Amino acid sequence: MDNPVYKLLIVEDDLGIAQAIQTQASMWNFDVRIVENFRDVTGEVTSFSPHIILLDITLPFFNGYHWCSEIRKFSRVPIIFISSAADNMNIIMAMNLGADDFIAKPFDLNVLLAKIQALLRRSYDFAPTSNVLAHRGALLDLNDHTLSFNGEDIPLTKNEYRILSCLMEQKGKVISREKLMERLWETDQFVDENTLTVNINRLRKKLDSAGLIHFITTKFGVGYLIES
Known part of the structure; x- marks a missing residue:
């Protein structure tokens, strides 16, 4: 089974830096998006459902601290600050607001990718041979029967x-x-048909509550599917 494709969101207004990271990360099979709407970073986080975020401090409209605080209101997704303002006060501020790491600019792209991969391993506890199914940012581990989305576990019955x-x-x-x-x-x-219906409905409610809206599609008279 293929390893899951990790989704990386880059919140960086220097397009040259953002594109350089995107190029490097794509070589490692990351699905990368660069934020375009700096008025609504949380909206882009919600729509893209990244597994990890790179976040600059100095941004148009609102700074990275603001967005880190806003993201932490609804998600535990790993966040790495990338900034030239790498003095102790900025690093402490970032960590206190819920960041997972802080990398000073300028940085070596290979070192950045190594840090990203290390944080993903710590956050999602994936070994290279993990038996994981991934879709729309949801990760279903077939080894321990756990489902996670945006860094948060979604409890499932058998x-x-x-x-x-x-x-x-x-x-x-x-x-x-x-x-x-x-x-x-x-x-x-x-298990009869009514029991199946009850289980499907409960599963859908859990997925909806976690932000995975319309994850399972009903084909009336036929069955169900997860659209690829």
Whole structure:
């Protein structure tokens, strides 16, 4: 199984620096977005659902401290500050607001990528051989049956895990209700159509609450799918 593609959001108004990071990160198979709307950085975080954020201090309209504070109101996604203002007071301020690391400009791109990868390993506890299914920023670990999104865990029951893993394993394909019920029978419990419906509805509510809106699509009379 392919390793998951990590999503990196760059909040940097120096386009030359941002594009240099983007080029380097893309070589390591990162999905990279550079923020364009500096009036609504949190909106771009919500729409892109990154696994990690690079955040400059000096930005148009609002500084990086403001955006770090705003992001921390709804997400624990790892944040690395990148700034030429690397004195102790700025580093302490960044860490107190919830940043995970601080890298002084100018920096070596290879060192930056190494720090990004190290922080991802610490944050998501992924070994290179992790058996993980990824979609829209959601990460389903098949080894320990955990689901995470934006650095936060989403608790799943056994049945919810089995439904979600079945759908994510065959992303883009419609899975019949009968196939899903067969997967649930692996728990040694008899499952009827009403039980399946209840489990699907509960799973959807959890996903919606976490920000994964319309993650599972219903094909009436056929089954369910996660659209690729």
